[in-house]
Amino acid sequence: MFKTPRRVFFFLIVLVVLLLAFDLPENYHMNFHVGKFTVNRVINPLSINIHFLGINIQKQLKTRLGLDLSGGSYLVLEANMHDIAIADRDSALESAKQVIERRVNLFGVSEPIVQSSRSQSSYRIIVELPGVTNVDQAVALIGQTAQLDFREFTNFNSQSTLSGYLIPTIENTKSTGLTGKDLSRAQMTFSSQTGEPEVSLTFNASGAKKFDDITKRLIGKPLAVFLDDIPITAPRINTEIPDGQAVITGSFTQDVAKTLALQLNAGALPVPVSVIQKQTVGATLGQQSVLQSLRAGFIGLAIVAIFMIAKYEWLGVFADLALILYGLLNFALYRWIPITLTLPGVAGFILSIGMAVDSNILIFERFKEEKRLGKPWKVAMELGFGRAWHSIRDANFTTLITCAVLFNPGNWQFLPSSGMVRGFAVTLFIGVVTSLFTGIVVTRTFIRVLYKERDTK
Amino acid sequence: MIRFSKYIWLYFCLSACVIVPGIMGLLIFGLKPAVDFTGGTLMELHFQSPTTQSYITQILAKDHIQAVGIQTSSSTNYLVRLKPETDATILSLEKTLAGDSLNKISILSNETVGPVLGKELLQKTVMAAIVAIIAMLSYVAYAFKDIKFGVAAILALIHDLLVVLGTFALLGHFLNVEVDTLFVTAFLTTMSFSVHDTIVVFDRIREMLKRGDRLPFDQLCDKALTQTMGRSLANSLTIMFMLLALVLMGGATVKWFVFALLIGTISGTYSSDFIATPILILWDRWEKKKRITK
Numbered sequence: 001m002f003k004t005p006r007r008v009f010f011f012l013i014v015l016v017v018l019l020l021a022f023d024l025p026e027n028y029h030m031n032f033h034v035g036k037f038t039v040n041r042v043i044n045p046l047s048i049n050i051h052f053l054g055i056n057i058q059k060q061l062k063t064r065l066g067l068d069l070s071g072g073s074y075l076v077l078e079a080n081m082h083d084i085a086i087a088d089r090d091s092a093l094e095s096a097k098q099v100i101e102r103r104v105n106l107f108g109v110s111e112p113i114v115q116s117s118r119s120q121s122s123y124r125i126i127v128e129l130p131g132v133t134n135v136d137q138a139v140a141l142i143g144q145t146a147q148l149d150f151r152e153f154t155n156f157n158s159q160s161t162l163s164g165y166l167i168p169t170i171e172n173t174k175s176t177g178l179t180g181k182d183l184s185r186a187q188m189t190f191s192s193q194t195g196e197p198e199v200s201l202t203f204n205a206s207g208a209k210k211f212d213d214i215t216k217r218l219i220g221k222p223l224a225v226f227l228d229d230i231p232i233t234a235p236r237i238n239t240e241i242p243d244g245q246a247v248i249t250g251s252f253t254q255d256v257a258k259t260l261a262l263q264l265n266a267g268a269l270p271v272p273v274s275v276i277q278k279q280t281v282g283a284t285l286g287q288q289s290v291l292q293s294l295r296a297g298f299i300g301l302a303i304v305a306i307f308m309i310a311k312y313e314w315l316g317v318f319a320d321l322a323l324i325l326y327g328l329l330n331f332a333l334y335r336w337i338p339i340t341l342t343l344p345g346v347a348g349f350i351l352s353i354g355m356a357v358d359s360n361i362l363i364f365e366r367f368k369e370e371k372r373l374g375k376p377w378k379v380a381m382e383l384g385f386g387r388a389w390h391s392i393r394d395a396n397f398t399t400l401i402t403c404a405v406l407f408n409p410g411n412w413q414f415l416p417s418s419g420m421v422r423g424f425a426v427t428l429f430i431g432v433v434t435s436l437f438t439g440i441v442v443t444r445t446f447i448r449v450l451y452k453e454r455d456t457k
Numbered sequence: 458m459i460r461f462s463k464y465i466w467l468y469f470c471l472s473a474c475v476i477v478p479g480i481m482g483l484l485i486f487g488l489k490p491a492v493d494f495t496g497g498t499l500m501e502l503h504f505q506s507p508t509t510q511s512y513i514t515q516i517l518a519k520d521h522i523q524a525v526g527i528q529t530s531s532s533t534n535y536l537v538r539l540k541p542e543t544d545a546t547i548l549s550l551e552k553t554l555a556g557d558s559l560n561k562i563s564i565l566s567n568e569t570v571g572p573v574l575g576k577e578l579l580q581k582t583v584m585a586a587i588v589a590i591i592a593m594l595s596y597v598a599y600a601f602k603d604i605k606f607g608v609a610a611i612l613a614l615i616h617d618l619l620v621v622l623g624t625f626a627l628l629g630h631f632l633n634v635e636v637d638t639l640f641v642t643a644f645l646t647t648m649s650f651s652v653h654d655t656i657v658v659f660d661r662i663r664e665m666l667k668r669g670d671r672l673p674f675d676q677l678c679d680k681a682l683t684q685t686m687g688r689s690l691a692n693s694l695t696i697m698f699m700l701l702a703l704v705l706m707g708g709a710t711v712k713w714f715v716f717a718l719l720i721g722t723i724s725g726t727y728s729s730d731f732i733a734t735p736i737l738i739l740w741d742r743w744e745k746k747k748r749i750t751k
Binding site for chain 2: 097119126289292297299307353365390395398401405414421424
């Protein structure tokens with residue numbers, strides 16, 4: 001399909017049309033006349049609803065704005081410190097804050113603000129979530145305490161299991177002392193026998209010890225697993241398990257198993273919290289700042305475009321076209337992923353436009369040099385692309401290394417896994433990859449298809 | 458060809474002129490942390506009749522208090538974020554608010570809040586920066602098949618980070634400029650830009666070495682610098698156009714963020730040619746001297 005530049009060119013035109021549909025403004029009211037026709041309608045970006053081979057893709061392509069630009073939900077949680085010694089309260093609040101922060105990040109809300117707060121004797125946590133205007137949804141997200149409890153039946157006799165399932169309840173079971181605190185890691189895995197999703201648990205040293213004792217004591221009997229006082233499963237213990245490895249099976253869907261693992265990892269809160277205030281709040285900066293920055297962006301873009309044309313003439317025009325495609329592509333990706341745009345994020349995006357022409361500059365400078373050495377135009381152009389590639393590859397690869405470390409895909413403890421740093425890594429990554437695409441593939445195609453014809457005249 | 462390599466010590470002196478005061482500033486004054494790092498006061502105010510953000514700013518100015526953020530929570534309720542203030546200032550603010558003639562203001566809540574970006578996250582971010590630097594050093598050393606390229610690129614990177622940090626330490630002391638979460642972002646951007654720019658110059662040196670250019674190493678570097686100079690300037694200029702547009706029109710919120718990026722960009726461009734490459738040349742001379750004395 002991409003054998004000839006012409007085909008790639010055709011593909012790029014289709015891409016531009018698609019991107020334009022993705023990037024349309026939201027709720028923009030159009031009203032104008034073209035000759036006899038009157039256009040009067042509200043424009044919205046394309047929303048996608050595809051059913052393909054059993055896969056459902058549904059996307060509402062809307063720009064997500066951060067707390068500074070659009071506001072969101074504002075929650076105040078109060079920690080109940082009754083059972084905690086006064087000396088330990090500050091650290092309990094801090095770790096509760098961290099758990100909540102982790103939870104918010106795990107559920108994919110980007111750029112949240114989580115702060116601990118104290119006034120006199122009350123210990124509070126303030127959570128602000130951008131874009132989440134449904135406050136109850138936000139409360140549900142944070143309030144899920146995900147407390148895991150392993151319980152045994154109080155009067156178990158083999159009779160009751162023979163007659164069918166024994167449904168575990170809080171009343172007919174008692175705690176074994178093993179809880180979510182003894183857990184070091186939970187992970188979604190697939191059963192080696194049935195292929196069904198399950199959640200595998202790894203206990204920490206003390207947890208493994210407890211689990212060993214329990215499994216020894218309860219061989220042949222069921223052990224009920226409760227999550228937030230709701231029984232999930234009650235597997236029968238068949239053998240003693242000394243190594244602290246266990247698996248929760250149940251007819252989970254992949255999503256449920258993944259969510260469960262996430263919740264278990266996020267851990268139980270060290271103190272009980274209750275929501276004492278919930279409301280939606282407005283933006284700190286608002287529409288004015290967005291417009292200001294966008295205007296700055298357009299002016300900057302215009303200067304860069306003029307500079308490129310002044311320096312590289314026709315080639316500059318192609319680089320500018322590629323640059324516009326860069327902007328469209330990036331914005332469409334921001335909407336697709338979606339990425340929460342804060343004002344600094346917008347500034348970073350504008351800056352990246354200045355950086356994106358770098359590969360073009362490298363290639364064109366190289367082309368000029370080769371031409372100066374007396375090579376024919378076409379050869380010099382291809383050489384320019386070929387020779388500049390090494391430096392473009394190595395330079396961008398180091399940036400991708402930085403992205404990978406900052407994104408911390410393995411969730412390593414010693415690296416940040418917070419929304420802010422991660423958001424920066426994702427935006428940088430998108431910028432580098434799209435600029436490689438537009439700077440090399442797009443410009444090259446434009447030149448091969450459009451400039452060739454002009455050259456042969 | 459411009460004989461850049463003749464003035465190596467001049468470049469180092471020039472850098473020292475910026476970095477030494479910067480480091481001294483860092484050691485003596487340190488950076489001035491913004492409310493993102495320190496935490497502060499969060500007040501919820503209730504106004505009897507609807508008001509505006511600028512009116513609240515005016516009232517606060519009476520007590521010489523500058524709000525970090527003012528947000529609506531309903532048409533008559535506002536959330537006001539302040540820097541850590543002394544109890545006396547807060548008390549006087551409470552009086553000012555109670556005595557406001559135009560509007561009846563009541564304080565619904567007044568709390569001390571912790572930082573948005575706490576110590577732990579900051580430490581982890583620094584850790585990530587160190588890991589990224591080591592990874593980049595290894596990659597450059599691998600891609601150029603010589604450890605000296607990796608070390609030179611990283612020294613230039615550290616040079617740029619010191620320039621940015623030092624400048625903000627001095628700005629913090631003399632102009633009360635604070636570093637916030639945005640500064641962290643600018644810092645990380647400088648990190649990736651610096652190495653990016655250095656590699657373009659190094660690539661040209663590598664290519665000439667591969668082609669078997671017979672020039673002495675310092676002259677070869679001079680040739681590479683002369684050839685890549687046009688690109689370096691063009692690239693930095695496009696970035697500066699964007700940054701200048703943002704400084705002039707982007708509003709106060711991002712001003713210092715963009716300024717940090719501007720310094721990072723200038724330093725990053727300068728250090729590729731005048732720090733990283735001279736280090737390569739000096740290293741090469743040292744290697745040759747060692748070989749001869751053996």
